[in-house]
Amino acid sequence: MIFLARRIAFYFAAFFLAITFNFLIPRLMPGSPSDRIIASFQGRLNESQIAAIRKAYGFEGNLWEQYVTYVQSVFRLDFGISTVQFPEPTASLLFYGAQWTLVIVGLAIFFAFFIGSFMGIHAAWNRGGFFDSFFTPINVMMNAFTPAIVALVLFYAFSLQLKWFPLGRAHDPNLMPNWFDLKFVGSVLYHATLPVLSIFLVSFGGWHLGMRNVMINLLNEDFVVMARAKGLSENRIKYRYVARNAILPQITALALSIGFALGGALVTEQVFNYPGLGKFTFTAIGARDYSFIQGQLLLLTCSVLVANLLSDIANVILDPRLRGR
């Protein structure tokens, strides 16, 4: 319990650091967002209009007052008003995009983690064999192929040339969004296939290598020799003894990898014209919509921190040594 309490305290501190960072960046850089908007009117604004713009962007009062207002607005989930889709609050755009990003990132991480880890278990168990010496280097090499390029290749081959998959959107526009309608879910999965595949292809090698290296180090441990001496079956030793211990660092890495996968999704969505956070962020960058760009950082930070907390809880459940602490 003390272990979990310490972790929660750390995540709170990290979250506040992220908020503070988000708050300070535009204020330290030359030319704040509101100054730029004011400058874009080329002196056609009067005093009260300038004050109103500064107020709307939270640049009113001294630095400490601005900070307090900012923190309060974050906890009210008030990220300001989008300039791209003007009267729409940024928060609702963020959450609309986040649901689609969640679909592809969730599926990609799920498949990458399980398939990669299983390949790692297999490679470590038969280490030096054909599977290990052939697939381990290749899978790890795939890690260095950035999602942008893999997505471009898949898009070119399967969407443009073979026309097996759609050129954009998250689901068939003729279907009403309804998560209990199998036809709708099927269409969502169909549209998500290539984006998921491109994130999957660049990330499963990491799980493969991580699992393999931890497993190899564990194979020399006394408990493995003991399990063999007891005459347990190969599969039992492999999965219940070695893999179970090797999975613990993988779960910690799983939470950290979500940040990486979200970054990959930003680029992938751009290629596949997929209406997730990344696509919106791309539009926001083009239009310099600062409230959205800052909002995406906060939302993503929050989700990564929550994922880390969940992985800590999973570690406590799986690793009895942590329970007493």
Place this chain on the structure above:
Amino acid sequence: MSELAHTPAFPLRAESAADLAAAAPSHPELMRELGVRPRPGWTANLPAGLASFLTNGKGMAGVIILLVLVVMSAAAPLLSDYNPNRRAGKPHVMPSYEHVLGTTRLGKDVFTQLVYGGRVSLSVGIGAGAFAALIGLALGISAGYFGGRTDEIISFFVNVVLVLPGLPLIIVIATMVEAASPMVIGLVLALTGWGWAARTIRTQTLSLRTREFVLSAELLGEKKWRIILIEIFPNMLSFFMGGLVLGTIAAILAEAALEFIGLGDPNAVTWGTMLFWAQNNLALQSGAWWEIWPPCIAIMLTGAALVLVNFAVDEITNPQLKASRKIGRIKRFLTRRGRGADVF
């Protein structure tokens, strides 16, 4: 090695000892069967780490690919007469004798852009990777060596940097700088990318600081910075190299990704901005494959070459991984001789 030829490795059957000695493979044959090659003589005078890197096939393959890319970028003005920023021909010309890799929609020569872009992309990537590894080295050694309060504070920041999502954070910083130049992008990548290096180097320092040679230096009254530089740092070189290689991979990929989504300076010529323009001009949809694939292949080749180098560094720092690569051969060797392969 001679005892291998004389002590039979399997239970004696009816054969006499003399028959066995005749049938047993000679030393060079055994070496060949086990895949053990003697180290070439010219590496004898080199430091052990360098020698095992130079004889590592994967590592050298990576180094050669990298060298080719670096030399091509450095020799860009010799390889092409065009200006990468200027129109060189008609828009979207197919690859031909005049334009080896065709032209972009704006009529710029793709091959020229590729070699000039390599200058920026490679130097930003390697520079950012080196800077990040240096920050990681400094913070990791300080945290591990000084311990206590210093360690707690540094570890807190390391954990924060590791936990915050990298690309979204960089996007926020890069948007605030109007049209971030490659230099700015490299700097931001270095300042956000030192987490892993710091963590591994801290762990290594922790295990080194209680070793005898460090203790004896402390007892001799050596200055702290001297112990760090002369006693600890040389032992960190391979981890520093690993951090450098991984940091460079991350930086090259992240720079390409940032420029691809339009955060870079669109007038700079880099592999990332080439991709950005190709995507913006719908090169794929209009069939101009030569505009989009060259920068893709260049980025992937660089990434693959660095991964190969990292394999070699990994095998040198963690001999267990290298040993396990040879286990397949040893198992097959034993199986052929009728011994169980059930050895760990």
